[in-house]
Amino acid sequence: MDLTNRSELIQLLQKYNLWTKKFLGQNFLINKEALTKIVDSAEIQSTDHIIEIGPGVGTLTKELAKKAEKVTCLEIDKTLMPAFVENLIDYKNAKIIHMDALQFTPPETPYKVVANIPYNITSPLLNLFLQAKNPPKSITFLMQKEVAEKICKPEPNHTVLSLQVQLFGDPKIIDQVSADSFLPPPKVNSAILHITPNPKVPHDKALEILQLAKRAFTSGRKKLSNTLPDIKEKLEKLSLAEKRPQHLSISDWEKLCN
Missing domain, CATH: 3.40.50.150 (Vaccinia Virus protein VP39)
Incomplete structure (x- = not known):
């Protein structure tokens, strides 16, 4: 058949x-x-x-x-x-x-x-x-x-x-x-x-990154300083405050979660 x-x-x-x-x-x-x-x-x-x-x-x-x-x-x-x-x-x-x-x-x-x-x-x-x-x-x-x-x-x-x-x-x-x-x-x-x-980061860290990323992406193309105000200080320290979530690399997300 x-x-x-x-x-x-x-x-x-x-x-x-x-x-x-x-x-x-x-x-x-x-x-x-x-x-x-x-x-x-x-x-x-x-x-x-x-x-x-x-x-x-x-x-x-x-x-x-x-x-x-x-x-x-x-x-x-x-x-x-x-x-x-x-x-x-x-x-x-x-x-x-x-x-x-x-x-x-x-x-x-x-x-x-x-x-x-x-x-x-x-x-x-x-x-x-x-x-x-x-x-x-x-x-x-x-x-x-x-x-x-x-x-x-x-x-x-x-x-x-x-x-x-x-x-x-x-x-x-x-x-x-x-x-x-x-x-x-x-x-x-x-x-x-x-x-x-091919895990880029440890399993628990990846889940933490996803949780943060989902928050950032829910507000469309807004800057991270607006979508993640609770970590604004860390964003500014990493020079990421003016970036939008789609422009971050996996390495950037990892730094944000450290």
Whole structure:
């Protein structure tokens, strides 16, 4: 069964009386080239444990299971599970768990995260894994292109999202994926984003920086002396009082939190 083939996918969905749920951000990937690039960029080894979020009917799962030792899939939509089981019947190393991925506790043993994610939970998913006590060896997400570009913004053009990712890892866009690569096609284009964990500061310090940064960014483009008046003296000492939050480097944020 080739579920990157539109006709075969529709046939499977109709068999189980299924269709995509917009409120869950479901868009099934039907581009074989993009599927291959996702798997290749994850650099999966035969000993790897892969966590997949939102596997749907298991199109990506099957390719992951061909390479990894174990694939654990987290699916919130219980109605998709029978179709998933049929598609993965020959792959005993893949299992599906009915749960909200945002309630998942990352394992204590090594793992990688690979997924065509629901775009509406991008930020909390990244927080869940990058800020975990045991972060993954890598994260490979098929996600909204515009958000992937924001995540990769270099200093000194940070957003809260780019800062929260780059404090914990190094993001890189592997390739772009057009809307017609999905069924149904989303209203936005997509990109394959690969993140290699690389903490820039100790874990507790990173969380402290994020807490301060979120305060600063909530007031838009105002100067830090206006958004963070309680540390105005420190801002002036570091010559940062007249700067705006997006212009600070990770090193600047670290100094502010020392």
